[in-house]
Amino acid sequence: ETGVTQTPRHLVMGMTNKKSLKCEQHLGHNAMYWYKQSAKKPLELMFVYNFKEQTENNSVPSRFSPECPNSSHLFLHLHTLQPEDSALYLCASSQGYSNQPQHFGDGTRLSIL
Amino acid sequence: GESVGLHLPTLSVQEGDNSIINCAYSNSASDYFIWYKQESGKGPQFIIDIRSNMDKRQGQRVTVLLNKTVKHLSLQIAATQPGDSAVYFCAENMGRVDYKLSFGAGTTVTVRA
Numbered sequence: 001e002t003g004v005t006q007t008p009r010h011l012v013m014g015m016t017n018k019k020s021l022k023c024e025q026h027l028g029h030n031a032m033y034w035y036k037q038s039a040k041k042p043l044e045l046m047f048v049y050n051f052k053e054q055t056e057n058n059s060v061p062s063r064f065s066p067e068c069p070n071s072s073h074l075f076l077h078l079h080t081l082q083p084e085d086s087a088l089y090l091c092a093s094s095q096g097y098s099n100q101p102q103h104f105g106d107g108t109r110l111s112i113l
Numbered sequence: 114g115e116s117v118g119l120h121l122p123t124l125s126v127q128e129g130d131n132s133i134i135n136c137a138y139s140n141s142a143s144d145y146f147i148w149y150k151q152e153s154g155k156g157p158q159f160i161i162d163i164r165s166n167m168d169k170r171q172g173q174r175v176t177v178l179l180n181k182t183v184k185h186l187s188l189q190i191a192a193t194q195p196g197d198s199a200v201y202f203c204a205e206n207m208g209r210v211d212y213k214l215s216f217g218a219g220t221t222v223t224v225r226a
Contacts, residue, residue, distance in 0.1 A: 048213075
């Protein structure tokens with residue numbers, strides 16, 4: 001596989017469930033990102049990892065918990081989510097920080113019942 | 114404030130015509146800009162980028178123009194095709210913190226046959 005792969009593509013969960021989103025990049029990049037995309041709103045940066053170290057938590061509620069075991073894999077653990085958390089969650093990667101394009105996966109469409 | 118905006122939320126273009134998508138940014142410290150294309154059900158796809166030491170850059174059928182004086186960015190698509198129908202986003206870096214991209218809300222381009 002090439003590029004950035006996200007699984008699952010769709011997820012429906014209740015507010016008390018625990019689930020995880022997975023992202024894998026095959027580009028040899030060292031920085032990975034989680035974004036939230038809601039309808040009619042710009043992309044919102046959630047978390048940033050550089051060489052497996054978290055360098056940004058953009059005031060994200062603790063019900064979202066990221067994990068980056070290595071430079072190729074990124075997870076987003078979900079617990080006790082709210083209906084307003086329903087959105088498209090996008091993973092991206094880039095080669096370093098400075099002025100490099102971020103390459104996105106196709107996202108996980110999350111619906112909270 | 115630091116925000117990126119697009120002049121028009123929608124653009125309808127006749128197939129074969131040229132398209133121009135505009136973007137205004139407010140952070141004068143930004144020195145890197147990217148255009149993305151997002152088709153329905155997919156993640157944003159990198160189109161072209163430009164650094165602030167340039168005012169024009171060309172790719173395959175696309176040209177990005179940067180006017181730092183008025184903080185304006187545009188994407189020109191030559192000979193628009195049905196496959197160009199998508200939402201187009203501009204993004205700027207946040208100046209000092211290079212990896213943080215600020216995204217606009219997007220322009221929906223519809224190509225008429």
